[in-house]
Amino acid sequence: MDPREAAQYGNVERLQQLLDIGAITPDWTDSDDCSLLHWAAINNRLHVAELLLRRHANVNAVGGVLASTPLHWAARQGHVQMVAFLVTNGFTPLHVAAQFGATPVVGYLIARGQSVDAPDESRITPAMWAAAKDVFLVSSSRSSPTLITLGADVNKSDATYHNTPLHWAATNGNLLL
Template sequence: MDGDTEVLTHNFMKPPVVVDTFSFHQVISATQHGDVGLVEAALKQGLSPSTTDDDGCSLLHWAAINNRIEVVKLLISYNADTNHIGGVLASTPLHWAARTGLTAMCAILVKGGAVCNIRDVQGYTPMHLAILGNHVPLVAYFLLKFDYAKDISDNSGMTPAMLCAKQSYTMFPLRLIVRAGADLSLKEHFSGNTALHLAASERNKSATM
């Protein structure tokens, strides 16, 4: 999702918030569409960058998923919480950006303090979402920025190497993770399988080579 492509919006907003000129609905819409001027004006008039909609999604969530880089930079400059958890999946803005493979956006969020070890209600971290979406550049970025990313597990004990072995039929993502020093002896919680066991059970020959 890049540039001015499809805009993801939210239809259920809180009533107007303490801003004289703009309603919160207008600010959310401006955030989603990349109207930096309107968002900045609202912030200068007193709107908190941490204000959320009815689902607990912050302005940073909506700017991140719509790839509004300048809006995200602005919100971070106003001390927006880059690790705020919101939405039905209890996700951070980094989760939202990682799910759609927005590497540049993820880099800005990380620079602003976002971490990669928060799990959503499905048990996934942004690293897991990057692998599930086959966003290889983002996988490489997380490995570079977070040493723990190579072995981070979801709620069932699935590590990045295990996900690659089970889901990916190309060697490249797994090779990146192995080169980063992943522990291939780790076992998932339910059946005690390692990455190699999962690759064999899924007949993922590229992962066993």
């Protein structure tokens, strides 16, 4: 079993063995520059992630065709426990969670103090990403919290085109707004 497969399938013993004999480092990557922590995160292998971080793996490693971190991978899949673990050891992927409609992850991050209007480097907020992707911004269900009900400012605009979430929704065909 190669290192990637060991991380994917949660074979902690195999990874421990490979690390102990020096066959791999905690930051080993595959041909797409995906680290072992990426594979643990997307497959929700918490024990693998714990092992790798004890061995000082880079929690912010960027890899894959989307140039994402392990936290992004976990957020996209809605793995709340993995996100919670990685958040305590890295940064917060609120934008990615909002973009992919990972409602439990968005709720967790906001409950942990992440700003519902946290901008990225282009001043794009989670509400803008959600509007563009037609997820989690508004809901027909009274029981489902949304970014708007959580206090997102729908008048904020991005740095490039000065678009608000409404512009993002219209541009991407999101008719729910």
